[in-house]
Amino acid sequence: MENKIWLLCPFCNSKTRVQVRRDTVLENFPLFCPKCRHESVITVREGKILEQQK
Incomplete structure:
Protein backbone atom coordinates (compact mmCIF):
# COMPACT_ATOMS: atom_id res chain seq x y z
CA MET A 1 0.00 0.00 0.00
CA GLU A 2 1.37 3.37 -1.01
CA ASN A 3 1.61 5.69 1.98
CA LYS A 4 2.61 8.92 0.19
CA ILE A 5 0.29 11.38 -1.50
CA TRP A 6 0.90 14.50 -3.56
CA LEU A 7 -0.41 17.77 -2.17
CA LEU A 8 -2.68 19.45 -4.68
CA CYS A 9 -2.92 23.19 -5.18
CA PRO A 10 -6.13 24.47 -3.53
CA PHE A 11 -6.69 26.92 -6.41
CA CYS A 12 -5.94 25.04 -9.65
CA ASN A 13 -5.96 21.42 -8.32
CA SER A 14 -2.68 20.52 -9.99
CA LYS A 15 0.15 18.60 -8.33
CA THR A 16 2.69 20.58 -6.38
CA ARG A 17 6.25 19.46 -5.70
CA VAL A 18 5.40 18.27 -2.20
CA GLN A 19 4.64 14.70 -1.19
CA VAL A 20 3.52 13.80 2.33
CA GLN A 52 -6.14 27.69 3.81
CA GLN A 53 -5.16 31.31 4.13
CA LYS A 54 -4.72 33.56 1.14
Missing part, protein backbone atom coordinates in the same frame (compact mmCIF):
# COMPACT_ATOMS: atom_id res chain seq x y z
CA ARG A 21 2.72 10.61 4.14
CA ARG A 22 -0.90 10.05 5.09
CA ASP A 23 -0.10 10.41 8.81
CA THR A 24 1.78 13.73 8.39
CA VAL A 25 0.48 16.83 10.15
CA LEU A 26 1.41 20.24 8.73
CA GLU A 27 0.33 23.54 10.25
CA ASN A 28 0.85 26.92 8.62
CA PHE A 29 2.79 25.35 5.77
CA PRO A 30 3.59 27.65 2.81
CA LEU A 31 2.61 25.69 -0.30
CA PHE A 32 3.77 27.00 -3.69
CA CYS A 33 2.19 25.84 -6.95
CA PRO A 34 4.58 25.88 -9.92
CA LYS A 35 1.70 25.84 -12.42
CA CYS A 36 -0.41 28.81 -11.27
CA ARG A 37 2.44 30.42 -9.29
CA HIS A 38 0.22 30.95 -6.27
CA GLU A 39 1.45 30.56 -2.71
CA SER A 40 -0.94 29.68 0.09
CA VAL A 41 -0.58 28.80 3.75
CA ILE A 42 -2.26 25.48 4.47
CA THR A 43 -2.91 23.00 7.26
CA VAL A 44 -2.80 19.30 6.41
CA ARG A 45 -4.06 16.46 8.60
CA GLU A 46 -4.62 12.84 7.56
CA GLY A 47 -3.67 13.66 3.97
CA LYS A 48 -6.33 16.36 3.51
CA ILE A 49 -6.03 20.13 3.34
CA LEU A 50 -8.23 21.40 6.16
CA GLU A 51 -7.83 25.15 5.95
Whole structure:
Protein backbone atom coordinates (compact mmCIF):
# COMPACT_ATOMS: atom_id res chain seq x y z
CA MET A 1 0.00 0.00 0.00
CA GLU A 2 1.37 3.37 -1.01
CA ASN A 3 1.61 5.69 1.98
CA LYS A 4 2.61 8.92 0.19
CA ILE A 5 0.29 11.38 -1.50
CA TRP A 6 0.90 14.50 -3.56
CA LEU A 7 -0.41 17.77 -2.17
CA LEU A 8 -2.68 19.45 -4.68
CA CYS A 9 -2.92 23.19 -5.18
CA PRO A 10 -6.13 24.47 -3.53
CA PHE A 11 -6.69 26.92 -6.41
CA CYS A 12 -5.94 25.04 -9.65
CA ASN A 13 -5.96 21.42 -8.32
CA SER A 14 -2.68 20.52 -9.99
CA LYS A 15 0.15 18.60 -8.33
CA THR A 16 2.69 20.58 -6.38
CA ARG A 17 6.25 19.46 -5.70
CA VAL A 18 5.40 18.27 -2.20
CA GLN A 19 4.64 14.70 -1.19
CA VAL A 20 3.52 13.80 2.33
CA ARG A 21 2.72 10.61 4.14
CA ARG A 22 -0.90 10.05 5.09
CA ASP A 23 -0.10 10.41 8.81
CA THR A 24 1.78 13.73 8.39
CA VAL A 25 0.48 16.83 10.15
CA LEU A 26 1.41 20.24 8.73
CA GLU A 27 0.33 23.54 10.25
CA ASN A 28 0.85 26.92 8.62
CA PHE A 29 2.79 25.35 5.77
CA PRO A 30 3.59 27.65 2.81
CA LEU A 31 2.61 25.69 -0.30
CA PHE A 32 3.77 27.00 -3.69
CA CYS A 33 2.19 25.84 -6.95
CA PRO A 34 4.58 25.88 -9.92
CA LYS A 35 1.70 25.84 -12.42
CA CYS A 36 -0.41 28.81 -11.27
CA ARG A 37 2.44 30.42 -9.29
CA HIS A 38 0.22 30.95 -6.27
CA GLU A 39 1.45 30.56 -2.71
CA SER A 40 -0.94 29.68 0.09
CA VAL A 41 -0.58 28.80 3.75
CA ILE A 42 -2.26 25.48 4.47
CA THR A 43 -2.91 23.00 7.26
CA VAL A 44 -2.80 19.30 6.41
CA ARG A 45 -4.06 16.46 8.60
CA GLU A 46 -4.62 12.84 7.56
CA GLY A 47 -3.67 13.66 3.97
CA LYS A 48 -6.33 16.36 3.51
CA ILE A 49 -6.03 20.13 3.34
CA LEU A 50 -8.23 21.40 6.16
CA GLU A 51 -7.83 25.15 5.95
CA GLN A 52 -6.14 27.69 3.81
CA GLN A 53 -5.16 31.31 4.13
CA LYS A 54 -4.72 33.56 1.14
